[in-house]
Amino acid sequence: MYKLSAAIVFIFLFFQNGASDQLCSVRKTENYCVCKRVTSQDESSVVTEADCSRIHLQSVPSQDQLTADLNLLDLSHNEIQELDENKNKLSSRTLQTLILSYNEISSISDKFFSEIPDLRKLILSHNKITTLDNRALFENCQKLTYLDLSFNHINTIQIDVFLPLVQLQFIDLSYNDNALGEWLTQNSDFLTHKLGLSLNISTIKLDNLNLTDLGNLYFVNYTNLKHLSLADNHFQEVPRVPYSVEYLDLSGSDISVLEVKQLSYHSLKTLRLDRMKKLENIHPYAFYNLEALEELSIRNCNNLKEFNELVFGAMFKNMVSKLKRLSLSGNALQHLNITYKYLFRTLDLVDLTDNPWTCDCDLLWLQEVDNLYKSDKIKCTSPTTLNSKKLIDVTERNVPLCYPQKFGKKSHRILISFLSLLVILLASLVAYLIYYAPKWYNNGSRRLGPESPYNVARNDLD
Template sequence: MFKIILKILCLLVFLVDGLVLGQLCGDDSEYKCMCKQKTDEKTHFPVVIADCSGLNIDSFPAKVDQDINYLYLSVNNIEELDPKLQKVVSNDLEILDLSHNKIRSINDEFFLNIYNLRELDLSHNQITSLGDDSIFQNLNNLEKLDLSFNELKTLPNLVFMKLSKLRSLDLGYNYLGEFLTGSKDVLTETLGLNVNITSLSLNGLNISDFHNIYFEEFKGITHLSLANNALDNIPSLPYSVEYLDLSGNNFTFVSARYLNYHSLKELLLNRMPTLKEIHHYAFYNLFALEKLSITDCPNLKAFSELAFDVAPKNERLHPKYLSLARNSLLRLNESYKYFFRTMDQVDLTQNHWRCDCDILWLREFEHILYKPHEIRCFYPSEIRHRSILDLKEKDLPDCYPAVYGKKSHRILIIILVSAVLVLIGLIFYLIRYPTSWLGNKHIGPNSPYNLASTSE
């Protein structure tokens, strides 16, 4: 009964809002935004969405209607956020997207009257400063904040102190590397970041090292991204982490010593030209691992047959997704067939595969290989660029002894045939020139025997 009443109320709200939307987003409106209504996936209540993206808007709308819940203003030409020019007062606005604009400055009071904002996206702008710590002071319900791809060098003291419900923060691709590693507790003590945060992105900050206890207080982080920095080793991380992106760093090897996270489900180690070695048992401690991606590492030529330990033949194993694409791998040990049997997808494309008898086992897993016809031979040169699925018996005769015999047998046969041919040639020579091989033994005019007989 309650569900029926809820559906009726939602329908009534939609009908009423439909009248309002015509005024806000109709052809006669100033901005001509695309407006629609939908049911929120979390609350199951109707929400009103105004999509004003890519409309060449030069300034923030002077008035945001109270009925708008989600406002998208990305890909425009907005340069500043100043309450003197655009006073924003809303109890209903929950999501505000200002990404991909030209925002340079934000007045400390601009967000003062948007009390129920849950998500704020300021990424891909030209922001150089956030003013003082009061800029987010009234955003007590904010759960997600994206400040990535700006020009920030420092952040105000305790700027995140009032954001008690913040769960996701992205500070990536700014000039904050030196500032954020100035002390071991800069996130909590200096910036006032909530220790209950679950998602943190510090990508592209040119960070070379983190203090051993840098993340110690963040015991609830599940999503951590440290990609495109200058790290030489995997830092000490919270044991709660489930998603970890370390791509684009300076690792030369991957070892179990730095990977002891039993809750980790997805690990990305892509785009590392310096990576050369995956140690034995490197992923042995990652009991929950479901997705592993190691791609675009041109100096990685081998993937240890014991990277996950010895594979039991009859157990269901992790991960379910494995990508080793665009490396320089030469071979993959046949022991991985026991892992492949329980995997959903494997990407082995664009490597330097040596096509011999040890690679043929991959063909039985065509159903899980990503673009299997793109897994091509690099060695030997005679069959370079040939797909492993298209290899014939004549391409690898050593692998088909029943057809071509064993290699040792073929070599013996060649030696015997050669010896027989040499012997036949010798016999022919002896027959053709029967006495020439003995030299000239007859008595001639100059023979000493002839002289002796004459003198007598």
Template structure:
């Protein structure tokens, strides 16, 4: 009996879906399945139609479809209106979409997630394209060809929390106006995640982000910024990778809520100032990687390590920079860190590097830490360094360098003296005198004893 009831319920629940995009007679090659949402505990149906050769979307999606993924297809334009009261997530990424007709989204009142990334959109016909999406919380327009956007296009999206505009040609459009996102485009002040990466941004007004009082995550990577812009104090995640920063100082990093900071891929970065991260009291993860000209990391970047061993991130990545040494004071930080990545730096293996051998368990891929200098230790693993490799660091075993030099000088003097003594014994002084004695057979003639007359 229970089996029959289950079958009836399943047919009622999935009937409309099976008669449309997921039916056996459907022209779409989709994989459909049902499951229970872990948060709402409501039944959901997903249609995965990715990479199915679809060129045109169906107009009627049924009444039970919750998630539709039509990514990586051949869809060129979005013309005919979609219809589904149950659809909450629509993925249209990696298609050939170059046009979105006004009203295309009008019959999707419960849509919360919309991904239009990696298409060929250059503009929207007008600002009403998202007018009937009051519940939309996630919008991804990244990797398109936008150069501008209609005024107040985002005004209807009162529930929007995540907005991705990255990797479009929007830099010139977004920079001149100090409040363009809020005052011109109508982005809600309740936004929590904003991605402005790869837009060609050069500078941002000090009040540029004042509109966003709830912003937690901000990505500004791969722009042309030369200084760290002023950002909201609510920020917890900040990515500035791939910009043109030359120094990192505390002047621009005064955010007590910041937990994750990324400063990767900057060949212009040459210096980390003292106390650069001193004000980041909530910092948990710090990434500074792939900065070839960063040769020094200040021993006071987090203040004096010995004073407050609890004030530091748990995750530190300094991989693939130009670092040659790291001050021993960082051992106070490392003792309480969960992840430390120092691989692929040109380390100078002298006495100042030996303290890293005590952190083989904490270091990420410790056996990839190798010496670059001096030449006789090049490519040698730091963890495999022996006292004989760095004799100057072990005077109790090998003596001080000055002592060893004196011993060498004395040894040479002794050898020279011994050689001289042997030579003198072999060839005495009287032996030399006998060779020049004047006699009857001598080639030398004695001087006359009388004066000539």
């Protein structure tokens, strides 16, 4: 049975060597770390971890304060201000994961990581780093595969600083100074030939760096890239990315129109287009060429009022699609074509919440879809008689026009109303004739004209 290293603890160790500054303990307190042995994720070995987060450390502890065979050291959420090997040297032949996020680190000396040769994962996010100006910073970190530098204040990076990281698979430079974005896009091969970023990298995150245009050749050499996040930048059209990409996040961009020519990536499995305030139009067949697409998220796009029935191409009753998750929540959608019924029935999840739906005859087919996410949160906005009413609670009495078998078609009801009015008019006419005609007849027929044989004057002449 698979066991997560963070959850399965089978031996607690209490490290005591008599030193007054010993930090390891079997129970976490304000001044002590929790040191423990756990099974590795692949259950192939036992590793030692030290959780030293949130204990108000102001410097990195030494190896003597911890344990000799440490594999993971978590120093997050402390008050560490600098990484200097002359003041707080960290030396370990076994340490593979070092977490330093949520501190106040502003500087790193060039030799600080030099005596951690087996380091694989380094997290420095949410600090105050402004520059990576030491070319030798990662010189002895050839085994590093994961590097997180997000949420700092980095504006420049030393040329070739990443060159020693030949095995790097993941890098996150998101949410740094906007100047970093301008600096990174000086030319199309900046990542490769300036920073020395490995061409074998599989994940790059460049969110919120004020990027506007990367050019068609920016990622051209990264043919192994699988996961690319470019969220919260200012792209006005979908940037050119490698055909190897399987995950693409363009949320928060300034894109207003999506066209099929911008999205022709046959390997793409996940596409996120959330929070795009300017998105107004998705052309027919826009997602038609995304043959491997499994998840599509278009959420909180306030100006998106239509989701065309042909964005995936023509849909039919027995269609087969790889798409499994579709989220369209928080947009301005009012209508959805019934042809989506064929697609929705094949999906694992459909999220249509928080849209101003018009609950008319053309939308009631959604009541037949049983895999809607939080279906009780899908509410009507119009007509006004159904405002805020849950779609699943709309009945035939709320929309009688949609149930001709019970209430008749609208055209039939109009005809019946017209005929009823005509009958009333005819009945009124008949009643009028019956009531007033005898009086008119009696008065008129008793008037004797001069030619009448009953005229008294005529008879006297005879």
